[in-house]
Amino acid sequence: xxxxxxxxxxxxxxxxxxxxxxxxxxxxxxxxxxxxxxxxxxxxxxxxxxxxxxxxxxxxxxxxxxxxxxxxxxxxxxxxxxxxxxxxxxxxxxxxxxxxxxxxxxxxxxxxxxxxxxxxxxxxxxxxxxxxxxxxxxxxxxxxxxxxxxxxxxxxxxxxxxxxxxxxxxxxxxxxxxxxxxxx
Numbered sequence: 001x002x003x004x005x006x007x008x009x010x011x012x013x014x015x016x017x018x019x020x021x022x023x024x025x026x027x028x029x030x031x032x033x034x035x036x037x038x039x040x041x042x043x044x045x046x047x048x049x050x051x052x053x054x055x056x057x058x059x060x061x062x063x064x065x066x067x068x069x070x071x072x073x074x075x076x077x078x079x080x081x082x083x084x085x086x087x088x089x090x091x092x093x094x095x096x097x098x099x100x101x102x103x104x105x106x107x108x109x110x111x112x113x114x115x116x117x118x119x120x121x122x123x124x125x126x127x128x129x130x131x132x133x134x135x136x137x138x139x140x141x142x143x144x145x146x147x148x149x150x151x152x153x154x155x156x157x158x159x160x161x162x163x164x165x166x167x168x169x170x171x172x173x174x175x176x177x178x179x180x181x182x183x184x
Contacts, residue, residue: 028096035093036150039167042080042088042176043153046169049075073131073172083129088167088177097149097165098182104145105184113142114183117160124161126178132168 050072089097104113120137132138139160149158155171165182166175 031090031092031096032150035088035090035097038088038090039150039152039156042169043156045079046072046076046155046172049079050171069171069173073174076169076172076174077129080129083177085126085128085178085180087128089165089179094179097179098184100148101145101165101182102184104142104148109144113145116140116142117145117183118162122161124166124175126161126164126166126175126180128175128177130175131173132175134173138168 086094104110117139120139122133122136122139124133124136141158141160146158152158152167155169156176157168157170159166159168160183161178163181163183165179167177168174169176
């Protein structure tokens with residue numbers, strides 16, 4: 001009898017542990033996973049296009065570096081010809097990202113973060129699949145702001161243009177997508 005009781009207790013405990021481990025993902029988790037998959041899809045496309053004449057190699061000649069970056073940007077732009085705002089920052093993920101950013105812009109730390117972002121004041125057209133203007137500064141994104149956002153693959157960055165968040169491809173120097181009014 002005691003052996004059966006112990007087996008029953010263990011079975012109930014294991015069933016509870018398994019059920020808890022298999023709890024369904026929240027809606028936010030699924031949307032953020034979709035966002036990450038879209039970013040990764042862009043990253044993979046860019047890497048595939050970064051072959052042959054577009055392949056960026058280390059040079060001492062700045063003209064060659066610029067030419068390789070331009071070739072890669074042209075290939076990416078052609079491959080994403082119909083790209084539009086919301087392709088990666090989908091309407092479903094936008095409110096989630098804005099909600100994740102809110103704590104980083106509250107209180108005295110938030111005021112400092114806003115000040116840091118506002119210092120550069122880049123004048124960049126908020127258009128998808130266009131080059132980021134070479135003469136415009138890239139905003140510094142404070143670490144505590146970055147901690148609020150999903151991680152990105154290498155060479156893809158979050159940047160701010162005024163109160164808008166952009167996804168920026170530093171290797172191809174392209175604006176990938178725009179999240180309007182990201183800073184509350």
